[in-house]
Every structure is written in C-alpha cells, then in structure tokens.
Amino acid sequence: MVTGQFHAQPPAGGWDADEFQATFLEHYGAIYRHLFRLLGSQEEAEDLAQEAFLRLYRQRFPPGREHNLRAWLYRVATHLACNALRSQRRRERRERAEAGRAEPSGGVDPAEAVLREEERDAVRRVLGCLRPREAQVLLLRYAGLSYREVAEVLGVAPGSVGTLLARAEAAFERAYRAAAR
Incomplete structure (x- = not known):
C-alpha cells in the first residue's frame, strides 16, 4: 500500500488509481524540479518526469518488501536525464558540424x-x-x-x-x- 511515506509497498499486481494519484501528487514537483535543474528546459523536464511516473506505474515490485519510492523515482529520473543530455550533446555536435559554428541568438x-x-x-x-x-x-x-x-x-x-x-x-x-x- 502506498501511504505517502517515503517507504511504501507498491501493489505487486498493479496500482490503484487513487494510490497512484496520491504518489504522483506527492513526488511530481520534486522530480520535475530535479530534472529541470539537470536539463534547464521546462518541456524536457515535464516530459521526463511523466516518463519516470509512467515507468513507476508499469513497475512490478517484488511482493513483501518495502521500496523507497522517492529514491527509485530519483534514480529513474536521473538516468532519463543523463540519457537526454547525452542525446542532446550528440545532436548539438552533429548540428555544429553540419552548420559550422552558428549559434542561435535569443531575444534581448x-x-x-x-x-x-x-x-x-x-x-x-x-x-x-x-x-x-x-x-x-x-x-x-x-x-x-x-x-x-x-x-x-x-x-x-x-x-x-x-x-x-x-x-x-x-x-x-x-x-x-x-x-x-
């Protein structure tokens, strides 16, 4: 059962909608802020936070053990952010190689x-x-x-x-x- 505490027993057979919503509401803000600090992009942080919670929803934890959902979510979110940053760096290198050193200029x-x-x-x-x-x-x-x-x-x-x-x-x-x- 998910109780709002950091340690909780997620259901082995799947999440109840109310339990998952309570877990989501409790942890989403912190996970989003963590991802935003890592990525610097609201859109990417929102996307990856949603992906982390989707993975939590699909995750089947072994029965009979408590799991630190907060730590699990941070681990998943950090891995997702690292993957996104690696992809972004590769994309930026490729774009610089194709377009020279053109840097986008933002507004004043x-x-x-x-x-x-x-x-x-x-x-x-x-x-x-x-x-x-x-x-x-x-x-x-x-x-x-x-x-x-x-x-x-x-x-x-x-x-x-x-x-x-x-x-x-x-x-x-x-x-x-x-x-x-």
Whole structure:
C-alpha cells in the first residue's frame, strides 16, 4: 500500500488509481524540479518526469518488501536525464558540424537575467565534465535527498556518501575554477 511515506509497498499486481494519484501528487514537483535543474528546459523536464511516473506505474515490485519510492523515482529520473543530455550533446555536435559554428541568438534579456542564465549554463557545463557519479551525488544532495536516499539511488553504502560528496564537491570546485579562467 502506498501511504505517502517515503517507504511504501507498491501493489505487486498493479496500482490503484487513487494510490497512484496520491504518489504522483506527492513526488511530481520534486522530480520535475530535479530534472529541470539537470536539463534547464521546462518541456524536457515535464516530459521526463511523466516518463519516470509512467515507468513507476508499469513497475512490478517484488511482493513483501518495502521500496523507497522517492529514491527509485530519483534514480529513474536521473538516468532519463543523463540519457537526454547525452542525446542532446550528440545532436548539438552533429548540428555544429553540419552548420559550422552558428549559434542561435535569443531575444534581448535584461542584464541580470542573462548573467543568471550564463551562470546556470556554466554550472551545467561543469557538471557535464564531472564523472557521472560525481554529478549525480551533487545533484541528488542539492535536490534534498538524505545520505541514506542518495546511497540507495547510487547503490552504495550510506557511510560512503559523505566521502563521495566531498570528492564530488572538490572536483566540481576544481573544474569550475578551471572553466572560469
């Protein structure tokens, strides 16, 4: 039974509409925000959040065990985002190769909005340069997951999350400073 707690027993035989709706309403906002931080696109974040919940709806969990639905959803959403980013990078490289170095120019924005967007882009680029696990641990903690939940998403012991996080923060700082030069 899904109770609104982070640990719940999803039905082995399928979801009841009310249970699934309650789970969706409880977790959708956080999953969407996590995906938006990763992707920077409302449309992509919405699409992938819906895909994550569709996968949850279709998922058959083994009976008799509790599952951390929040951690499961973050894991699926993070994998979907990584796949989307890889596809986007390949597409961008292909388009640049075909069209030279033509970059789309957006409308004129206020200076502050431009600076904020440049900062977000810089952070995304630096995250893209990190090893996948380093980027994941940073993003999962930034999304508010506990060490235990981060450990479950990454498939590591909870005691190792602090070390992984410290190393990821150091790698991010080095890469960010190098990119700023």
